Amino acid sequence: MRREVYERPKNEIEQQLARHNLEKDMAQDHRASIRPVSAVHIRRLRAERWGLIVFLVLVVSCIGLAIGLS
Numbered sequence: 001m002r003r004e005v006y007e008r009p010k011n012e013i014e015q016q017l018a019r020h021n022l023e024k025d026m027a028q029d030h031r032a033s034i035r036p037v038s039a040v041h042i043r044r045l046r047a048e049r050w051g052l053i054v055f056l057v058l059v060v061s062c063i064g065l066a067i068g069l070s
Helices: 012-033 039-069
Strands: none
Touching: none
């Protein structure tokens, strides 16, 4: 993940600070990515997935019905 802060450091101190912040952000992102996922979170994701599938089926059905009736 690139952030604007890391794009153009002007001097050596800013480069070191940017590198330190980048390493810190990368470590934080890594910890967040390997964090165990709770059953509640998985259940919510599955519910969202099924909601999107149902919505897509309804949209496709409505378009098919509109085309079929015209």
